[in-house]
Amino acid sequence: MSALLLHWSLIAAQVLLVLAMACAALRLLRGPYVQDRVLALDALYVSAMLLMLTIGMRGGSIHYFDAALAIAMLGFVATAALSKFLLRGEVIE
Amino acid sequence: MNPAAEIPPAVAVLAALLVLAGAVLTLIGTLGLLRLRSFYARVHAPTMGTTLGAGCVLIASILLFSALESRPVLHEIAIGVFMTLTTPVTLMLLLRAAMQRGGIGSRAGESAPPDQRP
Numbered sequence: 001m002s003a004l005l006l007h008w009s010l011i012a013a014q015v016l017l018v019l020a021m022a023c024a025a026l027r028l029l030r031g032p033y034v035q036d037r038v039l040a041l042d043a044l045y046v047s048a049m050l051l052m053l054t055i056g057m058r059g060g061s062i063h064y065f066d067a068a069l070a071i072a073m074l075g076f077v078a079t080a081a082l083s084k085f086l087l088r089g090e091v092i093e
Numbered sequence: 094m095n096p097a098a099e100i101p102p103a104v105a106v107l108a109a110l111l112v113l114a115g116a117v118l119t120l121i122g123t124l125g126l127l128r129l130r131s132f133y134a135r136v137h138a139p140t141m142g143t144t145l146g147a148g149c150v151l152i153a154s155i156l157l158f159s160a161l162e163s164r165p166v167l168h169e170i171a172i173g174v175f176m177t178l179t180t181p182v183t184l185m186l187l188l189r190a191a192m193q194r195g196g197i198g199s200r201a202g203e204s205a206p207p208d209q210r211p
Contacts, residue, residue, distance in 0.1 A: 001102070002102035002103075002105035002106050002109075003100070003105055005105065005106060005109050006100075006105040006106075006108060006109045006157075009109035009110070009112055009113045010109070010112060012113060012116070013112045013113055013115070013116035013150075014116075016113075016116035016117060016119070016120045017116050017119060017120070019120055020116075020119045020120040020122070020123040020124075020142065021123075023120070023123035023124055023126060023127045024123045024126060024127075024139075026127060027123075027126050027127050027135075033132060033191070033194075033195075034194075035132055035187055035190060035191040035194065036132055036135065038187055039126070039132075039135060039136060039139065039184075039187060040126060042139065042183060042184075042187075043122070043123050043126055043139035043142065046119070046139065046142050046143050046146075046147065046176075047119055047123065047142065049147070049172070050115065050116070050119055050142070050146065050147060050150050053150050053151070053154050053169075053172075054112060054116070054150065056154070057108075057112070057153070057154055057157050057158075060161060062158060062162075062166070065154075065168065065169065065172075068172060069171065069172055069175075072172055072175055072176060072179075073175070076175075076179040076182075076183060079183040079186075079187065080179075080182070080183050080186060082187075083183060083186035083187040083189075083190050084186065084190075086187070086190035086191075086193075086194065087186065087189055087190040087193060
């Protein structure tokens, strides 16, 4: 019974996280300014990382954790580099 | 294959509730990102997903894998610490870039000078 509850709540969480990614992607496409798009990209990265964690929990596999960590790091680097570019006009000075 | 068969019911229920709460919080954050009016208001919305949403999902993951492998699995804390450290840094960088592009006095990006509109 509790295993069934866990199974279905993991599926529901995945659906909700995909909806969250869709919202962020819509803002990424629509966003009136460049900074809106960068912010939406950051939210998209976070949602994708959480989705990766829930996929790992559903399969009972611990290897998805590494993918989630890589996505988190890439999201940080991407957002920091884009913000630096918006701030200065170049990434590495 | 059903890995959830051999974990205790209390842990399964708690993990299920935490995962659901984390996903709902992340969705609320991105809905705010979609619906709020100005950029400076929108910056606040996704942090709901990065702090509380990610925290709930990470705690659920710790519980589930600790029960599954019958030993404490704590490496999810690495993601939590990393997110907590990096999110303020990136958002402050982004805010400084937005203020420089839109002008400090301009009301939340709505009255940015026309040459800086995309």
